[in-house]
Amino acid sequence: MSKITIVGGGLVGSLLAIFLAKRGHTVSVYERRGDPRKTDIYAGRSINLVVSHRGWTALRAAGVEDAVKQITVPVYARMMHDRDGKLNRVPYSIDNRAIYSVSRGELNRRLLSEAEQLPNVKLHFDHKCVDVDLETATCRFQTNDGEVIGVNADVVFGSDGAFSAVRAKMMLGRFTYSQEYIEHDYKEVAFPANADGTPKMDPQCLHIWPRRYFMMMGLANQDGGFTGTLFMPNTHTENAPGFDTVQTEEQAKKFFAEHFADALPIVPDIVEQYMRNPQSSLAIIRCNPWTVNGKVALIGDAAHAIVPFYGEGMNAGYEDCKVLNDLLNEHGDDNWADSAQRLRQSAQTQR
Numbered sequence: 001m002s003k004i005t006i007v008g009g010g011l012v013g014s015l016l017a018i019f020l021a022k023r024g025h026t027v028s029v030y031e032r033r034g035d036p037r038k039t040d041i042y043a044g045r046s047i048n049l050v051v052s053h054r055g056w057t058a059l060r061a062a063g064v065e066d067a068v069k070q071i072t073v074p075v076y077a078r079m080m081h082d083r084d085g086k087l088n089r090v091p092y093s094i095d096n097r098a099i100y101s102v103s104r105g106e107l108n109r110r111l112l113s114e115a116e117q118l119p120n121v122k123l124h125f126d127h128k129c130v131d132v133d134l135e136t137a138t139c140r141f142q143t144n145d146g147e148v149i150g151v152n153a154d155v156v157f158g159s160d161g162a163f164s165a166v167r168a169k170m171m172l173g174r175f176t177y178s179q180e181y182i183e184h185d186y187k188e189v190a191f192p193a194n195a196d197g198t199p200k201m202d203p204q205c206l207h208i209w210p211r212r213y214f215m216m217m218g219l220a221n222q223d224g225g226f227t228g229t230l231f232m233p234n235t236h237t238e239n240a241p242g243f244d245t246v247q248t249e250e251q252a253k254k255f256f257a258e259h260f261a262d263a264l265p266i267v268p269d270i271v272e273q274y275m276r277n278p279q280s281s282l283a284i285i286r287c288n289p290w291t292v293n294g295k296v297a298l299i300g301d302a303a304h305a306i307v308p309f310y311g312e313g314m315n316a317g318y319e320d321c322k323v324l325n326d327l328l329n330e331h332g333d334d335n336w337a338d339s340a341q342r343l344r345q346s347a348q349t350q351r
Helices: 011-022 053-062 065-069 104-116 165-170 249-259 270-276 313-331 336-350
Strands: 003-007 026-030 049-051 073-075 077-081 087-091 099-102 121-124 127-133 138-143 148-152 155-158 176-191 205-210 215-220 226-233 280-288 296-298
Touching: 003 011, 011 026, 011 053, 011 104, 011 121, 011 313, 049 053, 049 313, 053 065, 053 313, 065 104, 073 215, 099 104, 104 121, 127 165, 155 165, 165 296, 176 215, 176 270, 249 270
Parallel strands: 003 026, 003 155, 026 121, 077 205, 155 296
Antiparallel strands: 049 099, 073 099, 077 087, 127 138, 138 148, 176 226, 176 280, 205 215, 215 226
16 A cells, blocks of 8 residues: 655545545645634635535545535525515526535535544644655645655645645646636625524525626525625726725725625625625636656646636546546556546546
8 A cells, every 4th residue: 555645635635535545545634724623714715615416426435425415505596686686596406406505614624524533644734835756756845833844655646726836846847737817806705694593595595696797696504604705807897897996995885785785684794894805816727747757646626726607626626536546446556657647538538
């Protein structure tokens, strides 16, 4: 069995650790941020996720389907909110099938806890990857106190997201890469529950306020609240406002009153949240190759980041993990180079 380093302990890294540990490998996960079970690293900049069939297939294969389902909310329809506050419910399926809303933070915490229960998984937080030796699968990590440590492994997986440090080192060689920012940025807006914990909107719907060039959406959480997200162009046009023209408190008040009037009673502090929460960008990442020397591989957003409107980023990353596991079943756990190459071929076919 192999000694494996996973760079990145987010949604994909934590699931990958479970898959590989259950195969008998010794897995060490290094995450540059703090432990999300002890500090809210997602505060103010999260988008709720939807687990679809692709994601459930992978979670089931890893043996964590039930653990994840406990923290999800089934969503059966879109609820459209027009400018006059009128509602239009559009079911996702004639068979009453659901997709499942889940908090990004809750999902990450649950999978980390599931991984940590396995005796051959070690989690290391506040370890920033500063170098990767592509020939020897040796990583260097810097801790919060400035200490730099070297970690040797047989295989390194870069699951460290769209701005991957592992990919940055691979780019120094023969490497094709593109990074495209879409025109829209986003801000989180938290929709509170009623005082008794009941939801203010139908929790089994994805709520959308479509405004042609921009929109707001909300997905339910188990506490009765919703995680809302405002998507809007970074820069205004003659047809639409942008984050650059909604910068002061007065501008924000006017903006929400004009475009999202029916949301104001539901989120009375929406202007304060808008002013407080950070503005985040959305990027599409494409690259080739995903593997080097049969020792280092990219997976999830590090290999193929996509924005929420264009694809299922988390579900695609989870599918990566399952496809890799299937390939190891077929080709054996000692043929990493072949399995990693076939992972890319499979991903290209399915996408």
